[in-house]
Amino acid sequence: MNEQRKDILDMLAAGKITAEEAEQLIAALERDPAPAAAGLDARPKGKLKYLRVVVDATDNGEPSRVNVRVPLQLLRAGVRLAALVPPQALVKANASLSDSGVPIDLTQLKPEQLEALVEHLDDMTVEVDSPDATVRVFCE
Amino acid sequence: MPQLVTVKVDRPGHRPIRLWVPVLPVVLLLFPVVVLVALAAIVACLVFRIGAVRALGAGWRVISALPGARFDIEQGRTAVLVAIR
Structure with a gap:
Protein backbone atom coordinates (compact mmCIF):
# COMPACT_ATOMS: atom_id res chain seq x y z
CA MET A 1 0.00 0.00 0.00
CA ALA A 36 5.11 14.70 -7.65
CA ALA A 37 7.52 13.26 -10.18
CA ALA A 38 6.29 15.49 -12.95
CA GLY A 39 7.98 18.77 -13.77
CA LEU A 40 10.99 18.68 -11.48
CA ASP A 41 14.14 16.67 -11.71
CA ALA A 42 13.65 13.40 -9.92
CA ARG A 43 15.82 13.51 -6.84
CA PRO A 44 17.08 10.37 -5.07
CA LYS A 45 14.63 9.40 -2.34
CA GLY A 46 17.24 8.32 0.17
CA LYS A 47 17.84 9.78 3.60
CA LEU A 48 17.41 13.51 3.09
CA LYS A 49 19.34 15.58 5.61
CA TYR A 50 19.19 19.23 4.63
CA LEU A 51 16.68 21.88 3.70
CA ARG A 52 18.15 24.09 0.97
CA VAL A 53 17.01 27.57 0.05
CA VAL A 54 18.64 28.97 -3.09
CA VAL A 55 17.79 32.44 -4.33
CA ASP A 56 19.30 33.93 -7.50
CA ALA A 57 18.28 37.49 -8.07
CA THR A 58 19.36 40.74 -9.64
CA ASP A 59 19.34 43.86 -7.44
CA ASN A 60 20.01 47.16 -9.22
CA GLY A 61 21.81 45.31 -11.99
CA GLU A 62 24.05 43.41 -9.57
CA PRO A 63 23.62 39.67 -9.33
CA SER A 64 22.91 38.40 -5.84
CA ARG A 65 22.75 34.87 -4.57
CA VAL A 66 21.56 33.37 -1.29
CA ASN A 67 22.40 29.78 -0.61
CA VAL A 68 21.24 28.45 2.77
CA ARG A 69 21.54 24.87 3.94
CA VAL A 70 19.82 23.96 7.21
CA PRO A 71 19.95 20.45 8.68
CA LEU A 72 16.45 18.95 9.01
CA GLN A 73 17.55 17.80 12.45
CA LEU A 74 17.88 21.47 13.40
CA LEU A 75 14.28 22.11 12.34
CA ARG A 76 13.11 19.18 14.45
CA ALA A 77 15.10 20.48 17.44
CA GLY A 78 13.64 23.95 16.87
CA VAL A 79 10.12 22.52 16.92
CA ARG A 80 10.84 20.88 20.28
CA LEU A 81 12.21 24.17 21.58
CA ALA A 82 9.20 26.08 20.26
CA ALA A 83 6.92 23.66 22.12
CA LEU A 84 8.29 25.11 25.37
CA VAL A 85 7.12 28.65 24.64
CA PRO A 86 4.69 29.59 27.46
CA PRO A 87 1.04 30.24 26.50
CA GLN A 88 1.14 33.89 27.64
CA ALA A 89 3.99 34.53 25.17
CA LEU A 90 1.95 32.88 22.39
CA VAL A 91 -0.99 35.16 23.18
CA LYS A 92 1.27 38.22 22.87
CA ALA A 93 2.77 36.84 19.63
CA ASN A 94 -0.79 36.28 18.30
CA ALA A 95 -1.66 39.90 19.06
CA SER A 96 1.49 41.16 17.31
CA LEU A 97 0.85 38.94 14.29
CA SER A 98 -2.74 40.11 14.14
CA ASP A 99 -1.63 43.77 14.28
CA SER A 100 0.74 43.04 11.38
CA GLY A 101 -2.12 41.64 9.31
CA VAL A 102 -1.24 37.98 9.83
CA PRO A 103 -4.14 36.56 11.83
CA ILE A 104 -2.59 33.23 12.84
CA ASP A 105 -3.48 31.62 16.16
CA LEU A 106 -0.20 30.08 17.32
CA THR A 107 -1.92 28.44 20.29
CA GLN A 108 -3.69 26.15 17.82
CA LEU A 109 -0.36 24.89 16.43
CA LYS A 110 0.50 21.66 18.19
CA PRO A 111 4.11 20.38 18.39
CA GLU A 112 3.01 17.07 16.85
CA GLN A 113 1.61 18.92 13.83
CA LEU A 114 4.85 20.86 13.40
CA GLU A 115 6.89 17.67 13.69
CA ALA A 116 4.68 16.00 11.07
CA LEU A 117 5.24 19.06 8.86
CA VAL A 118 9.03 18.76 9.20
CA GLU A 119 8.82 15.00 8.58
CA HIS A 120 7.08 15.60 5.26
CA LEU A 121 9.33 18.44 4.13
CA ASP A 122 11.41 16.00 2.10
CA ASP A 123 8.48 15.59 -0.28
CA MET A 124 8.37 19.31 -0.88
CA THR A 125 9.98 21.35 -3.63
CA VAL A 126 9.10 24.98 -4.19
CA GLU A 127 10.30 26.78 -7.29
CA VAL A 128 9.47 30.40 -7.99
CA ASP A 129 10.61 31.96 -11.24
CA SER A 130 10.24 35.63 -11.94
CA PRO A 131 12.13 37.87 -14.39
CA ASP A 132 14.30 39.25 -11.57
CA ALA A 133 14.68 36.25 -9.29
CA THR A 134 14.60 32.51 -9.00
CA VAL A 135 13.84 30.86 -5.67
CA ARG A 136 14.20 27.15 -4.99
CA VAL A 137 13.37 25.44 -1.71
CA PHE A 138 14.01 21.72 -1.54
CA CYS A 139 15.53 18.95 0.56
CA GLU A 140 18.70 17.05 -0.28
CA MET B 1 28.15 19.31 18.79
CA PRO B 2 29.70 21.81 16.35
CA GLN B 3 33.47 21.51 15.99
CA LEU B 4 34.38 24.36 13.70
CA VAL B 5 32.68 27.56 12.58
CA THR B 6 33.99 29.10 9.37
CA VAL B 7 33.31 32.74 8.61
CA LYS B 8 34.39 34.35 5.33
CA VAL B 9 33.67 37.93 4.38
CA ASP B 10 34.72 39.46 1.06
CA ARG B 11 34.07 43.17 0.46
CA PRO B 12 35.36 45.27 -2.41
CA GLY B 13 38.10 47.60 -1.21
CA HIS B 14 38.62 45.68 2.03
CA ARG B 15 40.92 42.88 2.99
CA PRO B 16 39.02 39.56 2.95
CA ILE B 17 38.23 38.13 6.38
CA ARG B 18 38.71 34.43 6.98
CA LEU B 19 37.93 33.04 10.43
CA TRP B 20 38.07 29.43 11.49
CA VAL B 21 36.69 29.23 15.04
CA PRO B 22 37.24 25.95 16.89
CA VAL B 23 34.14 25.70 19.06
CA LEU B 24 35.37 23.48 21.90
CA PRO B 25 38.41 25.61 22.87
CA VAL B 26 36.29 28.76 22.70
CA VAL B 27 33.61 27.20 24.90
CA LEU B 28 36.27 26.11 27.39
CA LEU B 29 37.73 29.61 27.36
CA LEU B 30 34.30 31.14 27.94
CA PHE B 31 33.23 28.46 30.42
CA PRO B 32 32.42 30.92 33.25
CA VAL B 33 30.17 32.87 30.87
CA VAL B 34 28.53 29.63 29.69
CA VAL B 35 27.77 28.67 33.30
CA LEU B 36 26.26 32.11 33.96
CA VAL B 37 24.12 31.88 30.84
CA ALA B 38 22.93 28.39 31.86
CA LEU B 39 22.03 29.68 35.35
CA ALA B 40 20.17 32.63 33.83
CA ALA B 41 18.29 30.22 31.56
CA ILE B 42 17.31 28.07 34.55
CA VAL B 43 16.05 31.14 36.46
CA ALA B 44 14.07 32.25 33.39
CA CYS B 45 12.55 28.76 33.13
CA LEU B 46 11.50 28.89 36.79
CA VAL B 47 10.01 32.39 36.39
CA PHE B 48 7.99 31.38 33.31
CA ARG B 49 7.12 27.94 34.75
CA ILE B 50 8.85 25.94 32.04
CA GLY B 51 10.53 22.63 32.81
CA ALA B 52 14.20 23.61 33.13
CA VAL B 53 15.48 20.12 32.25
CA ARG B 54 13.24 19.97 29.16
CA ALA B 55 14.30 23.46 28.12
CA LEU B 56 18.02 22.74 28.55
CA GLY B 57 17.58 19.43 26.71
CA ALA B 58 15.81 21.17 23.83
CA GLY B 59 18.52 23.85 23.73
CA TRP B 60 21.21 21.19 23.65
CA ARG B 61 19.41 19.43 20.78
CA VAL B 62 19.41 22.67 18.81
CA ILE B 63 23.15 23.17 19.42
CA SER B 64 24.01 19.59 18.55
CA ALA B 65 21.94 19.79 15.34
CA LEU B 66 23.89 22.81 14.07
CA PRO B 67 26.71 20.96 12.22
CA GLY B 68 26.03 21.03 8.50
CA ALA B 69 24.34 24.42 8.55
CA ARG B 70 25.64 26.80 5.91
CA PHE B 71 24.65 30.36 5.05
CA ASP B 72 26.15 31.77 1.88
CA ILE B 73 25.13 35.22 0.71
CA GLU B 74 26.60 37.06 -2.28
CA GLN B 75 25.66 40.42 -3.67
CA GLY B 76 27.76 41.83 -6.44
CA ARG B 77 31.35 41.60 -5.21
CA THR B 78 30.35 41.28 -1.55
CA ALA B 79 30.10 37.80 -0.13
CA VAL B 80 29.49 36.41 3.36
CA LEU B 81 29.76 32.76 4.25
CA VAL B 82 29.05 31.14 7.62
CA ALA B 83 29.48 27.38 7.77
CA ILE B 84 29.20 25.17 10.84
CA ARG B 85 30.88 21.79 10.90
Missing part, protein backbone atom coordinates in the same frame (compact mmCIF):
# COMPACT_ATOMS: atom_id res chain seq x y z
CA ASN A 2 1.49 3.31 -0.96
CA GLU A 3 1.90 6.22 1.45
CA GLN A 4 -0.84 8.45 0.02
CA ARG A 5 -3.43 5.68 0.01
CA LYS A 6 -2.53 4.87 3.63
CA ASP A 7 -2.92 8.58 4.58
CA ILE A 8 -6.40 8.62 3.03
CA LEU A 9 -7.43 5.48 4.91
CA ASP A 10 -6.01 6.95 8.14
CA MET A 11 -8.09 10.10 7.63
CA LEU A 12 -11.15 7.95 7.00
CA ALA A 13 -10.48 5.90 10.13
CA ALA A 14 -10.03 9.11 12.15
CA GLY A 15 -13.36 10.40 10.86
CA LYS A 16 -11.77 13.43 9.18
CA ILE A 17 -13.31 12.55 5.81
CA THR A 18 -16.35 10.56 4.76
CA ALA A 19 -16.24 7.24 2.91
CA GLU A 20 -17.35 8.99 -0.30
CA GLU A 21 -14.55 11.54 -0.03
CA ALA A 22 -12.05 8.74 0.59
CA GLU A 23 -13.30 6.93 -2.49
CA GLN A 24 -12.97 10.08 -4.58
CA LEU A 25 -9.43 10.69 -3.31
CA ILE A 26 -8.36 7.11 -4.02
CA ALA A 27 -9.90 7.31 -7.49
CA ALA A 28 -7.97 10.54 -8.09
CA LEU A 29 -4.78 8.82 -6.94
CA GLU A 30 -5.35 5.96 -9.38
CA ARG A 31 -5.95 8.41 -12.22
CA ASP A 32 -2.72 10.31 -11.46
CA PRO A 33 -0.41 7.90 -9.63
CA ALA A 34 2.77 10.03 -9.41
CA PRO A 35 2.06 13.74 -9.72
